[in-house]
Amino acid sequence: MPLVDRPSLDKARYEMEVCNACRYCEGYCAVFPAMMRRREFTDGDLNYLANLCHGCKACFHACQYAPPHQFGINVPQTLASLRAETYAQYAWPRPLAVLYRKNGVTVAVVVALGIALVLGGLAFLKPEALTTGQGGEGAFYRVIPWRVMAGAAGLSLLWSMLALTMGGIRFWRDTGGGLAKGGAAAQAIHSVLTLRYLGGGHDGQDGCNDVGESFSQERRAFHHALFYGFGLCFASTCVAFVYDHFLFRAAPYPLTSAPVILGTAGGAAMMIGAGGMAWLKAVSDPRPEARQVLGGDYALLALLFAAAATGIGLLALRDTDAMPVVLAVHMGVILSLFALLPYSKMVHGLYRGLALLRSAAEAKQEGS
Amino acid sequence: MGEAQLRDPDVLVVGGGNAALCAAVTARRAGASVLILEHAPRDMRGGNSRHTRNLRAMHAAPTEVLTEAYLEDEYWQDLLRVTGGQTDEHLARMTIRASRGALDFMDGCGVKFQPALSGTLSLSRTNAFFLGGGKALVNAYYATAKALGVEVAYGAEVRSLALDKGRIAQVEAVVGEETLTLKPKAVVVASGGFQANLEWLREAWGPGAENFIIRGTPYATGTVLKDLLGQGAASVGDPTQCHAVAIDARAPKFDGGIVTRLDCVPFGIVVNKTGARFHDEGEDVWPKRYAIWGRLVAQQPDQIAWSIIDAKARELFMPSVFPAITADTIPELAVKLGLDPAAVQATVDGFNAAVRPGEFKPTSIEDGCATQGLTPPKTHWARAIDTAPFIAYPLRPGITFTYLGLKTDETARVQLEGGGAASNLWAAGEIMAGNILGKGYLAGFGMTIGTVFGRISGEEAARHALG
Numbered sequence: 087m088p089l090v091d092r093p094s095l096d097k098a099r100y101e102m103e104v105c106n107a108c109r110y111c112e113g114y115c116a117v118f119p120a121m122m123r124r125r126e127f128t129d130g131d132l133n134y135l136a137n138l139c140h141g142c143k144a145c146f147h148a149c150q151y152a153p154p155h156q157f158g159i160n161v162p163q164t165l166a167s168l169r170a171e172t173y174a175q176y177a178w179p180r181p182l183a184v185l186y187r188k189n190g191v192t193v194a195v196v197v198a199l200g201i202a203l204v205l206g207g208l209a210f211l212k213p214e215a216l217t218t219g220q221g222g223e224g225a226f227y228r229v230i231p232w233r234v235m236a237g238a239a240g241l242s243l244l245w246s247m248l249a250l251t252m253g254g255i256r257f258w259r260d261t262g263g264g265l266a267k268g269g270a271a272a273q274a275i276h277s278v279l280t281l282r283y284l285g286g287g288h289d290g291q292d293g294c295n296d297v298g299e300s301f302s303q304e305r306r307a308f309h310h311a312l313f314y315g316f317g318l319c320f321a322s323t324c325v326a327f328v329y330d331h332f333l334f335r336a337a338p339y340p341l342t343s344a345p346v347i348l349g350t351a352g353g354a355a356m357m358i359g360a361g362g363m364a365w366l367k368a369v370s371d372p373r374p375e376a377r378q379v380l381g382g383d384y385a386l387l388a389l390l391f392a393a394a395a396t397g398i399g400l401l402a403l404r405d406t407d408a409m410p411v412v413l414a415v416h417m418g419v420i421l422s423l424f425a426l427l428p429y430s431k432m433v434h435g436l437y438r439g440l441a442l443l444r445s446a447a448e449a450k451q452e453g454s
Numbered sequence: 455m456g457e458a459q460l461r462d463p464d465v466l467v468v469g470g471g472n473a474a475l476c477a478a479v480t481a482r483r484a485g486a487s488v489l490i491l492e493h494a495p496r497d498m499r500g501g502n503s504r505h506t507r508n509l510r511a512m513h514a515a516p517t518e519v520l521t522e523a524y525l526e527d528e529y530w531q532d533l534l535r536v537t538g539g540q541t542d543e544h545l546a547r548m549t550i551r552a553s554r555g556a557l558d559f560m561d562g563c564g565v566k567f568q569p570a571l572s573g574t575l576s577l578s579r580t581n582a583f584f585l586g587g588g589k590a591l592v593n594a595y596y597a598t599a600k601a602l603g604v605e606v607a608y609g610a611e612v613r614s615l616a617l618d619k620g621r622i623a624q625v626e627a628v629v630g631e632e633t634l635t636l637k638p639k640a641v642v643v644a645s646g647g648f649q650a651n652l653e654w655l656r657e658a659w660g661p662g663a664e665n666f667i668i669r670g671t672p673y674a675t676g677t678v679l680k681d682l683l684g685q686g687a688a689s690v691g692d693p694t695q696c697h698a699v700a701i702d703a704r705a706p707k708f709d710g711g712i713v714t715r716l717d718c719v720p721f722g723i724v725v726n727k728t729g730a731r732f733h734d735e736g737e738d739v740w741p742k743r744y745a746i747w748g749r750l751v752a753q754q755p756d757q758i759a760w761s762i763i764d765a766k767a768r769e770l771f772m773p774s775v776f777p778a779i780t781a782d783t784i785p786e787l788a789v790k791l792g793l794d795p796a797a798v799q800a801t802v803d804g805f806n807a808a809v810r811p812g813e814f815k816p817t818s819i820e821d822g823c824a825t826q827g828l829t830p831p832k833t834h835w836a837r838a839i840d841t842a843p844f845i846a847y848p849l850r851p852g853i854t855f856t857y858l859g860l861k862t863d864e865t866a867r868v869q870l871e872g873g874g875a876a877s878n879l880w881a882a883g884e885i886m887a888g889n890i891l892g893k894g895y896l897a898g899f900g901m902t903i904g905t906v907f908g909r910i911s912g913e914e915a916a917r918h919a920l921g
Contacts, residue, residue, distance in 0.1 A: 103773065107712070107715070107774055108587075110584075110586060110587030110588075112568070114585070114586060125769070125773050144590075147586075147589075147590070148587055148589050148593070150589050150709075150711050150712075151711070151713070154497055154498065155498075156709075287566055287569075287585045288569065292585070299593045299597060301566075
């Protein structure tokens with residue numbers, strides 16, 4: 087019978103038991119081989135499988151037991167619900183698990199606060215900086231001093247890295263602990279960098295059920311755009327840091343400089359990726375989706391889009407009177423993004439990566 | 455789609471599973487307009503094909519999805535063995551040879567396969583496994599059919615086909631609230647067997663049929679089959695026979711599919727309602743004996759039995775979807791099963807006393823554990839049931855498919871009683887599989903018959919319709 091009212095863990099356990107007696111989906115992704123290595127499922131096992139699932143939805147569309155069948159199997163939805171619960175479960179420090187309760191609202195409020203803080207801080211402490219557009223080298227730092235900018239970003243990032251590390255440790259312990267060998271790590275990194283499991287069967291050639299019953303590589307492509315776009319923006323920041331510290335050249339940099347080229351390309355890719363992923367989410371068959379996680383999903387996509395869009399906006403308007411306000415907004419968004427790394431859908435990258443590591447380690451152990 | 459759009463097609467396909475889809479796609483590609491009438495709603499479309507997983511394909515060399523080679527003669531021998539000769543060698547060999555081209559056709563329709571070597575079943579030499587199983591295959595075919603312009607009506611039950619002088623003059627179907635009369639130029643019936651028709655099963659099996667579980671679609675009611683046989687279409691196959699396996703008695707009445715399977719029988723004993731054993735549980739390796747246990751359980755009082763194993767056997771078979779019934783002693787277990795504790799204890803004691811030492815090989819017929827002086831004997835995997843916790847699973851007959859069908863020739867054309875053939879009626883899939891598989895079961899062969907005859911019937915029907 088459908089178990090709609092049972093908690094996520096019970097529902098996931100029930101569904102994995104049905105799946106384990108069927109196994110028709112074994113060729114789709116890493117979840118099913120991992121499931122097949124077990125006969126019984128501890129809570130930690132289920133949390134692991136939930137984070138190993140990429141939400142490609144192939145198993146839903148192929149499922150002979152999907153609703154309206156009375157077994158009511160809906161693995162992508164069930165694991166997505168459970169996955170969202172694990173984010174709260176592993177959150178550090180624990181009281182901040184509350185931020186996952188309505189994660190879409192959390193993200194929106196934090197971003198609003200972030201922008202308000204920077205804009206308000208400027209207006210209060212340095213009102214003249216907001217109104218005087220100034221071009222030329224060092225213009226950004228005449229609005230917000232470098233020390234303030236780097237200090238705020240660095241502190242929020244440090245805190246987030248600490249929180250993510252603690253969350254990662256909690257995930258790893260909860261799902262069985264142990265050590266993974268180097269080969270497994272290489273394979274996991276490969277799976278992350280290629281999004282192998284958003285590519286469907288045959289080593290990612292077949293595609294996944296991004297929208298409905300038919301197969302495509304669209305979600306994978308958009309996620310790659312977002313992921314590598316983010317990487318380019320990060321690279322842009324690193325190069326800018328080198329320029330500033332070792333070449334003693336202060337931002338803004340010329341249009342043909344490495345930081346601007348990297349940042350522009352990255353920002354454009356991020357906007358395409360985030361926009362594309364949001365579009366796919368909007369048009370895709372809602373049946374295998376977990377409604378309660380959608381708010382947090384859309385919020386993160388909006389935040390990443392905003393981070394890129396305000397960056398590109400700053401580039402476009404950096405020589406105008408609007409620059410200080412746009413800079414403040416961009417900084418507010420970026421600081422919020424850093425602060426939200428451990429308290430938003432962004433954590434999926436960490437737990438997914440670790441789950442892939444565990445899966446690769448298990449497969450190697452099984453093979454040896 | 456609205457009923458208003460349903461115009462008389464060149465080719466009408468009755469049914470919505472693998473054979474029907476192969477026929478529809480083939481006929482459409484040949485240039486005919488095609489309408490599929492699928493009894494099930496969209497979410498449950500695809501007949502029993504949605505529960506399948508693989509297709510048996512002849513091949514001379516390893517492919518991406520099949521290992522080694524599987525040639526015509528070996529394939530034929532496999533078929534001959536399971537049918538005990540209840541087959542038609544000409545049709546069978548033709549089907550086997552045609553299976554060579556099936557995978558390319560499927561590939562061209564977007565069906566995806568698992569790479570060879572994977573899976574827990576040792577069938578990767580003979581059978582190509584669909585990635586995601588039969589429902590994924592069905593989805594691919596429907597997508598292909600849609601792209602080609604095949605019309606599909608779901609929830610469309612064909613009630614009768616008027617067979618007049620060997621010609622289908624018109625077809626009556628109920629779609630939603632409306633009754634529809636269609637006059638297609640050619641008709642392909644691919645609407646399956648009658649295994650979901652409990653009344654019909656009762657005719658063949660008596661009141662015990664009430665306790666049968668139907669493993670597949672509830673839409674295989676045999677309405678079209680019965681209608682055509684009643685109008686002089688020639689039949690093939692034993693009307694009283696069906697493929698029945700022993701499945702978990704807690705399975706739903708319909709559509710439980712693969713997960714209701716229980717693989718523990720060879721590792722313990724099976725008792726009936728009186729607590730007594732009734733057949734050699736260790737006759738052969740399980741896949742080969744899987745199919746006789748449906749009939750064996752069907753012959754027991756109230757059509758129920760229980761497989762009893764002990765803790766030693768727990769890890770030896772695929773996990774079951776329904777929880778094991780466990781107890782620390784045999785009498786406690788018997789009470790949980792609603793059986794007489796003394797009778798079950800006596801059966802277990804008698805069995806344990808008859809067990810002789812031997813080498814235990816859980817997956818091989820070379821296993822040396824057998825009973826001595828016990829009736830019925832257990833000839834393999836006989837180990838004492840002595841280690842708590844004791845475990846039981848209830849068994850009932852699970853009907854997979856029926857053998858009675860329409861007699862066809864090698865062009866899939868429906869034959870008539872007293873000779874001759876229908877002029878515009880073809881059959882494909884389970885509704886005519888009895889021509890080739892008159893008895894027994896060969897994994898993935900139903901899909902082979904459906905694909906081969908689906909294609910043939912689609913081609914023939916289109917040729918007829920387009921003149």
